[in-house]
Amino acid sequence: KAGVTQTPRYLIKTRGQQVTLSCSPISGHRSVSWYQQTPGQGLQFLFEYFSETQRNKGNFPGRFSGRQFSNSRSEMNVSTLELGDSALYLCASSSSPASVNTEAFFGQGTRLTVV
C-alpha cells in the first residue's frame, strides 16, 4: 500500500509570506502528527490530529497551525515566515495515536527554505 505522501517536497519562500504543507496518510490511518527538524534543535513535535481533532500541541508559536480533513489528510500552515522556520517538516501517520501501542510511518518530508 502507498506510504505517507508529503507535498511539496521542496519549497522556497520569502520572509513574511505564509506557506501550507500537505500530508496524505496511509489509507485507513486516522492519526497524523507533524514534526520540525533542524540541525540545531533536532526533531521537535508540532501537533497531532486524530479524527479531525487536535489532540496534542507542541511548544511552537501560534503562527504554526494545522488541520485534518474528514479523509484524514492534513495540512499545516505557517504564517509570517521567519528565517528560523527553515527546516524539514515531517508528517507521520498511524492507525491510532502515535506513541501508544502502535507504530508511526513517516513521510519523506517537505524541505522549507525561507529567504
Add this chain to the structure above:
Amino acid sequence: DAKTTQPNSMESNEEEPVHLPCNHSTISGTDYIHWYRQLPSQGPEYVIHGLTSNVNNRMASLAIAEDRKSSTLILHRATLRDAAVYYCILGNTGKLIFGQGTTLQVKP
C-alpha cells in the same frame, strides 16, 4: 514527558551484534518504549516498541529491564544499511518526543 538518555554515538563492525542502551529512570507505568531510526536524508523509520516484556521483530529485539528504568535495542547482525541515528522515545499520549539519539556507525 519522561526523558531518555542515550550515548551520543556508537561504533560497530559489520555482521556483529549491536546493543544500543537507553536510560529512562522517570518512566511512568503507562509509557511505551519506542525505538525509531533515521537514515541520512530520510524520515524516521519505526524499529520496535514494547511496554514491559522483551519484544522481537524482523528488524531487532528490545530488551526491557525488570524495573523498566532502562532498555536496550539489539541489532543481531549489523549491516552498513543500519548506520543511522537511533532514537529511544517514551510515550503514551500520542506524541513522539525525540531526543538527540545515538548515531551508529557501522564499519565494514
